[in-house]
Amino acid sequence: MVRFENVTFRYDAGPYVLRDLSFHLRPGSFHFVLGASGAGKSSLLQLMYLWQRPSGGAISLFGRDVGELSRQDKAVMRRRIGVVFQDFRLLDHLSALENVALPLRVAGRRNSSLDEHVVELLSWVGLGDHIHALPPTLSGGQQQRVAIARAVIARPSLLLADEPTGNVDDRLALRLLYLFEELNKMGTTVVIATHNEQLVERFPHPVIRLAGSDNMISGGTRRTAGAGR
Amino acid sequence: MIVGRRDVPLDNDASARFLPWLIGFMVYLAALALAAAIAVSNLTERWDKGLSDQVTVQVPPDIESDGGQDARVQAVLEVLRGKVGVVRARPVEPARMRELLEPWLGSQAATGDLPLPSLIAVTVDRGDPPDLDALRAELREAAPGATLDDHQRTLGRLLEIAHSLQLLAMLVVALIAGAAVVTVVFVTRTGLAVHRQVIELLHLIGARDGYVASQFQRHALRLGLAGGVAGLALAAATLFGLSKVFESGGEAAVIPDLSLSPLQWAILGATPVAAALVAMLTARFTVLRTLARLS
Ligand SMILES: Nc1ncnc2c1ncn2[C@@H]1O[C@H](COP(=O)(O)OP(=O)(O)OP(=O)(O)O)[C@@H](O)[C@H]1O
Numbered sequence: 001m002v003r004f005e006n007v008t009f010r011y012d013a014g015p016y017v018l019r020d021l022s023f024h025l026r027p028g029s030f031h032f033v034l035g036a037s038g039a040g041k042s043s044l045l046q047l048m049y050l051w052q053r054p055s056g057g058a059i060s061l062f063g064r065d066v067g068e069l070s071r072q073d074k075a076v077m078r079r080r081i082g083v084v085f086q087d088f089r090l091l092d093h094l095s096a097l098e099n100v101a102l103p104l105r106v107a108g109r110r111n112s113s114l115d116e117h118v119v120e121l122l123s124w125v126g127l128g129d130h131i132h133a134l135p136p137t138l139s140g141g142q143q144q145r146v147a148i149a150r151a152v153i154a155r156p157s158l159l160l161a162d163e164p165t166g167n168v169d170d171r172l173a174l175r176l177l178y179l180f181e182e183l184n185k186m187g188t189t190v191v192i193a194t195h196n197e198q199l200v201e202r203f204p205h206p207v208i209r210l211a212g213s214d215n216m217i218s219g220g221t222r223r224t225a226g227a228g229r
Numbered sequence: 230m231i232v233g234r235r236d237v238p239l240d241n242d243a244s245a246r247f248l249p250w251l252i253g254f255m256v257y258l259a260a261l262a263l264a265a266a267i268a269v270s271n272l273t274e275r276w277d278k279g280l281s282d283q284v285t286v287q288v289p290p291d292i293e294s295d296g297g298q299d300a301r302v303q304a305v306l307e308v309l310r311g312k313v314g315v316v317r318a319r320p321v322e323p324a325r326m327r328e329l330l331e332p333w334l335g336s337q338a339a340t341g342d343l344p345l346p347s348l349i350a351v352t353v354d355r356g357d358p359p360d361l362d363a364l365r366a367e368l369r370e371a372a373p374g375a376t377l378d379d380h381q382r383t384l385g386r387l388l389e390i391a392h393s394l395q396l397l398a399m400l401v402v403a404l405i406a407g408a409a410v411v412t413v414v415f416v417t418r419t420g421l422a423v424h425r426q427v428i429e430l431l432h433l434i435g436a437r438d439g440y441v442a443s444q445f446q447r448h449a450l451r452l453g454l455a456g457g458v459a460g461l462a463l464a465a466a467t468l469f470g471l472s473k474v475f476e477s478g479g480e481a482a483v484i485p486d487l488s489l490s491p492l493q494w495a496i497l498g499a500t501p502v503a504a505a506l507v508a509m510l511t512a513r514f515t516v517l518r519t520l521a522r523l524s
């Protein structure tokens with residue numbers, strides 16, 4: 001599903017953010033990416049959703065070398081990837097409902113039964129009363145849940161979530177993680193980046209640890225890596 | 230509920246306010262230039278039709294002999310009427326001649342004292358015209374001094390001027406179209422920069438470049454149509470006003486007729502559509518080209 005081979009990454013001529021990283025995430029797996037602030041978690045996810053290119057090494061997604069993808073190929077591949085961005089990236093001029101429906105629209109799927117589906121999902125994440133609200137009128141945690149709903153609405157094969165529980169209380173954080181687990185059970189490969197060790201410890205999933213640019217530890221596919229049980 | 234909202238909020242941009250004005254102004258100018266070109270082309274067509282089968286034979290007055298004029302005209306008419314390719318030859322009535330000359334020569338001409346040349350209006354068969362040079366020689370034989378004027382020189386000059394005017398009008402239209410394209414390119418690039426984050430997000434959730442382009446092209450089409458229709462309405466009002474002024478001026482013979490055929494009205498009516506299409510295609514092309522350069 002996701003294969004990194006000796007991947008290094010840095011921004012332009014800046015210091016190395018990721019160095020010699022190799023791992024393979026199998027289809028249907030569930031991984032955490034743990035690391036302190038600035039360790040490169042977001043950068044790693046950006047490589048996975050094709051927003052950055054590796055400075056060295058090779059990445060393959062869905063069995064294809066990402067270096068060989070055209071712009072159109074990338075667009076189509078991204079439809080199979082749901083992303084919860086650390087900064088949400090909601091469109092402020094669209095309602096919660098429209099934001100969540102956007103991936104369906106972009107993929108050319110539009111009919112009213114999907115609309116129901118969107119409302120249902122928004123209710124599930126606790127936003128049933130806010131489906132017509134514009135993002136700027138929502139709290140940070142509410143915006144984050146809209147972002148999560150948008151990431152999962154199209155049933156992606158790969159879900160990448162960057163600090164998806166950073167703005168919500170522990171109870172809601174657990175509820176959201178259970179949502180990710182539900183998706184995972186239905187076959188979605190899940191990768192969650194977080195610095196919340198306590199939360200990670202409550203789940204039995206393998207961990208990829210990033211520890212700053214100099215002494216990079218790659219979690220690989222070791223099921224027991226890091227805090228996993 | 231979902232359909233109909235615009236993903237890229239272009240409606241709030243400054244461009245949404247000034248682009249229709251610009252396009253309206255351009256369509257206004259282009260429509261006037263087109264109307265001028267069409268009017269000139271109508272005029273030349275009328276000249277062409279009216280004059281190309283008309284020749285005039287002039288028999289100069291014979292001052293010495295008094296009564297020979299009619300005989301000479303008669304001889305000329307005989308030559309003309311016997312010719313293949315001559316449809317009709319009719320002397321212009323002396324009374325009509327005097328009427329025509331009066332403004333220039335004063336009422337003296339009207340008294341009939343002044344010796345005037347006789348004119349014969351000849352209609353030739355345009356499909357099978359007689360050899361005019363041979364005809365000239367024959368006419369000179371029948372009546373010394375008789376000349377034949379086929380108006381080609383006058384007509385040629387007029388047509389030349391008319392064609393230059395038309396060319397100029399088309400050049401103006403082309404320049405306006407060029408200016409419109411440049412404007413839309415600029416507006417679209419600005420829009421791409423202003424909404425970079427929205428466009429990035431669209432790409433991140435799997436939008437193709439064409440999806441983004443469709444947002445911009447729809448916007449440009451709408452603004453172009455709105456501005457174009459307004460511009461055309463103003464142009465129509467202007468043309469209507471001008472034709473009224475000309476009519477009341479009584480100089481209808483000199484000023485080109487501004488009445489257009491339905492087809493010509495349709496061409497004018499198509500200018501806003503053309504402008505909107507140009508704006509739309511320009512926007513689409515600009516977006517696709519700009520985005521393609523990103524990767
Ligand atoms: N656009 C950028 N240009 C240059 N350097 C960047 C850019 N984004 C991140 N960096 C640098 O890359 C390193 C890793 O950043 P990254 O955002 O991946 O960390 P992170 O683990 O996600 O941190 P956090 O937990 O705070 O989100 C940091 O040192 C940061 O300064």
Ligand SMILES: [Mg+2]
Pocket residue numbers: 041042043086162
């Ligand atoms: Mg981050």
